[in-house]
Amino acid sequence: MSEWAKLLGGLDWSPLWISLKTGIVATVISFFLGLYAARKVISAGPRAKALADGLFTLPMVLPPTVAGFFLLLIFSLRRPFGAYLYESFHIKVVQTWLGCILAATVIAFPLMYRNARAAFEQVDANLVYAARTLGMSETAIFWRVVIPSAGPGVASGTILTFARALGEYGATSMLAGNIPGKTGTISQKIAMVIQDGDYAAAGFWVAVVLVIAFVLIVLMNLILAKGMKHIRSW
Amino acid sequence: MGLEVAIKKKLGSFGLDVRFETEKGIFAILGASGCGKSMTLKCIAGIETPDEGRIVLNGRVLFDSDKKINLAPQKRRVGYMFQDYALFPNMTVEQNIMAGMGKRPDREKVRRYLERFRLTGLERQRPGQLSGGQKQRVAMARMIAAEPDVLLLDEPFSALDSYLKWELEQEMHDILAEIDKPVLFVSHNRDEVYRLCTTVGCLNGGKMEVIEEVKEFFRNPQTKAAALLSGCKNISAAKILDETHVEATDWGVVLTVPCVPEHTAFVGIRAHFFKPCPREEAERENVFAVSHPQVTEDPFEWNVSFLACEEGSRIQWKIPKTEGEEVSVPDFLRIDGRQVLLLSDGETAELVRV
Numbered sequence: 001m002s003e004w005a006k007l008l009g010g011l012d013w014s015p016l017w018i019s020l021k022t023g024i025v026a027t028v029i030s031f032f033l034g035l036y037a038a039r040k041v042i043s044a045g046p047r048a049k050a051l052a053d054g055l056f057t058l059p060m061v062l063p064p065t066v067a068g069f070f071l072l073l074i075f076s077l078r079r080p081f082g083a084y085l086y087e088s089f090h091i092k093v094v095q096t097w098l099g100c101i102l103a104a105t106v107i108a109f110p111l112m113y114r115n116a117r118a119a120f121e122q123v124d125a126n127l128v129y130a131a132r133t134l135g136m137s138e139t140a141i142f143w144r145v146v147i148p149s150a151g152p153g154v155a156s157g158t159i160l161t162f163a164r165a166l167g168e169y170g171a172t173s174m175l176a177g178n179i180p181g182k183t184g185t186i187s188q189k190i191a192m193v194i195q196d197g198d199y200a201a202a203g204f205w206v207a208v209v210l211v212i213a214f215v216l217i218v219l220m221n222l223i224l225a226k227g228m229k230h231i232r233s234w
Numbered sequence: 235m236g237l238e239v240a241i242k243k244k245l246g247s248f249g250l251d252v253r254f255e256t257e258k259g260i261f262a263i264l265g266a267s268g269c270g271k272s273m274t275l276k277c278i279a280g281i282e283t284p285d286e287g288r289i290v291l292n293g294r295v296l297f298d299s300d301k302k303i304n305l306a307p308q309k310r311r312v313g314y315m316f317q318d319y320a321l322f323p324n325m326t327v328e329q330n331i332m333a334g335m336g337k338r339p340d341r342e343k344v345r346r347y348l349e350r351f352r353l354t355g356l357e358r359q360r361p362g363q364l365s366g367g368q369k370q371r372v373a374m375a376r377m378i379a380a381e382p383d384v385l386l387l388d389e390p391f392s393a394l395d396s397y398l399k400w401e402l403e404q405e406m407h408d409i410l411a412e413i414d415k416p417v418l419f420v421s422h423n424r425d426e427v428y429r430l431c432t433t434v435g436c437l438n439g440g441k442m443e444v445i446e447e448v449k450e451f452f453r454n455p456q457t458k459a460a461a462l463l464s465g466c467k468n469i470s471a472a473k474i475l476d477e478t479h480v481e482a483t484d485w486g487v488v489l490t491v492p493c494v495p496e497h498t499a500f501v502g503i504r505a506h507f508f509k510p511c512p513r514e515e516a517e518r519e520n521v522f523a524v525s526h527p528q529v530t531e532d533p534f535e536w537n538v539s540f541l542a543c544e545e546g547s548r549i550q551w552k553i554p555k556t557e558g559e560e561v562s563v564p565d566f567l568r569i570d571g572r573q574v575l576l577l578s579d580g581e582t583a584e585l586v587r588v
Contacts, residue, residue, distance in 0.1 A: 130314065135336075149324065151324070
């Protein structure tokens with residue numbers, strides 16, 4: 001009991017905040033990029049479709065360390081683009097929170113994109129046609145007809161994206177590193193304390209992750225159930 | 235003014251080649267399924283793009299392949315009612331109607347549409363909670379609220395139970411009469427077309443074969459496809475013998491008619507038009523000897539199919555039921571020569587302009 005008290009008393013909560021912040025920002029970015037990419041890919045020709053789909057899905061099937069390698073290759077200060085970013089705009093990706101976001105976004109984006117695409121493809125084409133003949137703008141059609149019809153798929157894609165971004169480890173550790181209070185996410189914290197043999201601390205953080213993930217999914221399910229009233233279940 | 239359509243579109247082995255004009259009134263496009271009816275409407279609405287041709291609505295060019303004009307569906311002012319109504323499931327009845335009324339719909343107008351289409355009280359309902367007839371009214375209201383210049387109705391009654399249709403047809407008839415805009419009405423149901431429409435275009439295999447006033451179309455169809463669509467049950471290939479005689483080769487019968495047009499390739503006889511004929515008159519013209527009769531029963535009529543010669547194809551005769559009476563099949567049936575339909579094969583048919 002006293003051990004737990006000691007653990008909680010001197011606890012640095014920064015991994016939780018860093019993970020949540022990273023997860024939220026990466027999810028917001030992936031959400032819009034994923035919807036946009038999905039919309040573009042659906043209306044593309046068959047060849048462009050196959051190519052773009054492959055490119056967008058790649059980060060999901062590759063080991064995160066491979067993605068991390070490529071990200072380093074691009075953004076390292078010793079590389080032309082990374083150096084250019086730093087010199088011209090003072091933007092530094094490696095070993096910063098920006099690196100956390102970038103790594104999490106790259107890894108989680110395919111989940112958003114693929115779920116959004118699958119959901120869009122399920123939307124009844126006649127709804128879109130009807131909206132066009134009624135004079136609705138393409139933007140209005142997208143937000144008021146396509147998105148609501150694709151709601152469940154888009155929402156589940158968003159949950160998965162957030163969950164994935166929250167737990168990202170491989171690419172993050174390579175690109176952003178594990179700087180406590182800056183880039184130290186929960187996943188990296190767990191790996192670190194395990195290496196020190198501190199199973200109590202690891203267990204605590206594991207419990208935190210479990211609770212967040214569970215609460216999140218239940219919450220989303222509730223929102224979905226409310227928003228899906230017009231869709232008949234089978 | 236009105237709608238002028240002349241378009242071609244190739245879809246694999248199927249070719250759509252449609253040409254017609256309509257000024258006002260309800261123009262029916264009648265055809266079997268897969269003949270290109272819906273595709274024609276989709277081309278007019280801008281959902282599909284024809285390979286070549288021209289679509290002009292009230293003097294506005296919607297599509298012109300030569301001048302590379304192809305207006306977006308949003309700019310065409312073409313109302314389209316889908317077979318399944320395509321109501322937005324996430325929106326309420328009211329929101330559905332407002333969807334085509336611009337950014338700030340006039341609430342008073344919305345209220346009037348709700349009232350006129352008998353939707354008051356259903357404003358907050360979603361399409362999933364509505365009956366078939368209510369859905370149809372919402373779809374009509376939504377289309378009309380967008381103030382289109384022409385209305386395209388794609389099989390508007392096919393999703394409804396038949397006992398509902400009668401009332402809804404009447405309602406639609408009144409609304410369309412009131413709106414006074416050109417209407418294209420796609421259907422494969424001849425009864426609907428007969429009751430609602432003023433002009434019929436008969437679409438067969440992607441080609442507009444006949445365009446005629448609706449009563450005339452049913453009274454005297456010009457082509458084989460038109461005769462079938464108008465409900466003629468008996469059609470046989472024909473061989474012209476002379477100016478007043480034609481042989482129905484599928485039935486093995488020679489028919490005497492007032493005048494045989496030279497493009498006659500088929501003859502048709504409506505199943506109701508046969509009359510029993512006494513034996514002593516069997517030697518007269520246009521008499522069929524009935525052999526191998528088969529009788530089937532419908533709720534309100536008897537169907538008798540028979541052969542006029544061995545190895546011929548079957549001919550149908552329909553007689554209304556009279557109470558408590560079994561049908562007795564006579565040995566001979568006669569047809570009035572003036573009631574024989576003389577049909578072309580469609581390739582040589584002249585388009586009758588109305």
